[in-house]
Amino acid sequence: MQPLPRDPWPTHLPPSFFAALQPAPPAQPDPPAQGEPSAAWRLLQALPDGVLMLDAQLCVRGANAAAQPLLRAHLTPETAAGLPWQEALDDDWLDTLLPWVAPALRGERGELVVQRQQGGRARHWQVTLAPDWLDGAVAGLFVLLRDETAQQRAEAERERQQQALRQRLQQQDQHLVLQQARWQALSAALRDAAIFFLDPDGAIRDWPASAERLLGYPAAAVLGTHGPDRADAPHPLPPDAPQALERAALLGQSESTGWVRRADGSRLWAHVVYTTLSGPDGEALGTACLVRDMTEVRRLEELLRELNQALERQVQQRTQALQAAVDDLEAFASSVSHDLRAPLRHITSYLQLLREDLGAPLAPDVAEDLRTIEEAAAHMGRLIEGLLAFARTGRAALQWEAVDMLGLLRASLNRVLHDPALQRAPGEVELRLPAALPSVQGDPLLLAQVWDNLLANALKYSRPRRPAVIEVGGELRRGPDGAPQAVFWVRDNGVGFDPARAERLFGMFQRLHRAQEFEGTGIGLALARRIVERHGGRIQAEGRPGEGATFTFTLPPLGSEPPAGADPS
Structure with missing residues (x-):
């Protein structure tokens, strides 16, 4: 092991120091029993570093407590005094110090660093072999032992920290160089x-x-x-x-x-x-x-703004023209409906006069002809009334308020069940009504017509069934846009319809069944659709021939804002 430069040890102590350390024979190296130990003895014991003294024949002359690591495990500094060094020193230390003893006896100072495992941990020792000069000759050796474990660990930790610091600085330098290169590339690009x-x-x-x-x-x-x-x-x-x-x-x-x-x-x-x-x-x-x-973006925004303004002007003009046409059409429908009532009254009156002039009894074919004319006039009267109702629905302002749909349903069901044209024998109709329905915002008078038409349709088209099963329900759901909406449905087990023709159900005067089978004008569903859409909702129908039909409509729930065109009360 190569010597390393360390803090200097004293190379020579005066003879009086060793004379003071040997007040008793070698077999009893302890200090004199009488009186206090000498100052040199106390100094030796107080040293933090180990000191082992050998004479020229390599016998132990003395040692302090700090030199215990050099000795065999069963020896102490006191019991080792007087023993040959090969008997006093640990075998590992003998092997380590042996190459350095001869040079030291020749007067050469030796220094070495030794690492040993103790208790599972490495310990570092600095060992110095110094000749003991007396009258110009080597009288023995000093083996000086210093524990540098803490210092070695501190130095290793300092080296590790310095290395980590150098690596961080190197990484920071590299990062700065990279950032500068990126900045230059970005700026140039x-x-x-x-x-x-x-x-x-x-x-x-x-x-x-x-x-x-x-x-x-x-x-x-x-x-x-x-x-x-x-x-x-x-x-x-x-x-x-x-x-x-x-x-x-x-x-x-x-x-x-x-x-x-x-x-x-x-x-x-x-x-x-x-x-x-x-x-x-x-x-x-x-x-x-x-x-x-952003010059081009600014120009595009200005162009888009001009286009939007022009488009808004066109939409406003078209809307005004369309509204004028709708108003004219509704006014025309209302005027025609009123004007058609007078001829119908005349037809009905002259039929009565004709019956009186013909007298009784009437021939069967004459009575049948008169009855056909009368039924046609009555049907036309119902068409006119439906047309008037449809026109009034389009013109009337919505009275926007909270509506109890369950109460509205019960009132409508009472009206429909007492309609002579829809009455059924006891036990022929099974009603499945909900315990509760969501409340909505809307016009209660118009919404009552929706229930009237849907319930009347369900009773009419389930007439061939025994029993007719009519189910009504409703709940709150999320619409396609995520907004809440109230959904209601009326389901029956009636004759149903072809689903490919479902959209025609809601057209004016549109019917999917013959008048001989089911009476009606074809206005009720068109009226229901107009009312629901004016409330901002939608209505649809599902069914199959012979398997019944389901009519579903949505309305804004309680607390919703009125739709465009509504007249809140």
Whole structure:
């Protein structure tokens, strides 16, 4: 093991020191029993480092307590005194020190560092073999032992920390180089944008190539400037830049837009993002300004705005024309309906006069002809009444209020069940009614007509069934847009219909069954659809021939805003 430079040990102690250490024969190396131990003995025992003294014949002359690691396990510094060193020293230490003993007896000082395992942990020792000179001759050896485990560990920890610090610094250097390369590449690659920096006072501090390319000003013309103070001064920021910088100082970031003048006098519509920069200790470093050329976007927005305005004008004109046509059509329907009543009254009156003139009894074919005319007139009267109801529904304003749908259903069911045309024998109708229904916002008078028409349809078209099963229900659901809506349905086990023709059910005067089978005008479902849609809902029908039908409609739940065109009370 190569010697390492260490703190110097004393190379020689005076003879009086060793004479004082041997007040008794070698067999009893302890200090004299009478009186206090000598000062030299106390000094030796107080040393933190181990001291082992050998004479010229390599017999142990003395040792302090700190030299115990050199000795065999069953020996102490007191019992080792007088023993030959090969009997006193641990075998491992004998093997370690043997090469250094001869040079030391020749007067050569030796130093070595030894590492040993003790208790599962490595311990480091500095060992010095120093000759004991007496009258110019070597009278023995000093074996000096110093425990440097803590120092070695401290040095290793310092080295590890320094190495970690060097690695961090190296990584930071590499990161800075990479960031600088990225920044340079980004700045050089920008085409419709530019980045430059202001110092804490608002003066331009850095003007990269991207800024010069976008705005046209050379760096020499703008570095150190605070903004336009005369007509020919560089103007790299919008007019509201001072206010935007103040907001950025308070909030960390702000934005502004405006026209910016280029070096050639042209203008661009700029969108600028201001970001305040701070150091590790919170000191202000300035502001980063990201300028984007939004001129084409501005032009497209202006063009789109003009197109939208023109389109809105066209829509408004078309809406006005359509509304005028709807008003004219409704007025026409109302006028025609009223005008058609007079001829019908005349037909009915003249039928009665004709019966009186013909007298009784009438011939069977004559009575049949008169009955056919009378039924046709009555049917036409019902058509006219339905047309009038449809026209009134389109013109009447909605009275928007909270509606108890369960109470409305019960009132409608009472009316329908007492209609002579829909009455059934006891036990022929099985009604399945809900215990509760969602309340809605709407016009209760119009919504009552929806229930009347749907319940009347269910009773009419389930007439061939024994029993007729009619089920009514409702619940709150989420619509396609995620908004809540109230959903209601009326289901029957009647004759059903072809699903391919379901949409025709809601057309005016549209019927999917022959009049000889089921009476009606074909207006009820069209009226229901118009009422539901005026409330902002929708209605649909599902069914199959011979398997019944289900009519479902949605309405705005309680607390909803009235739809466009509604007249809230």
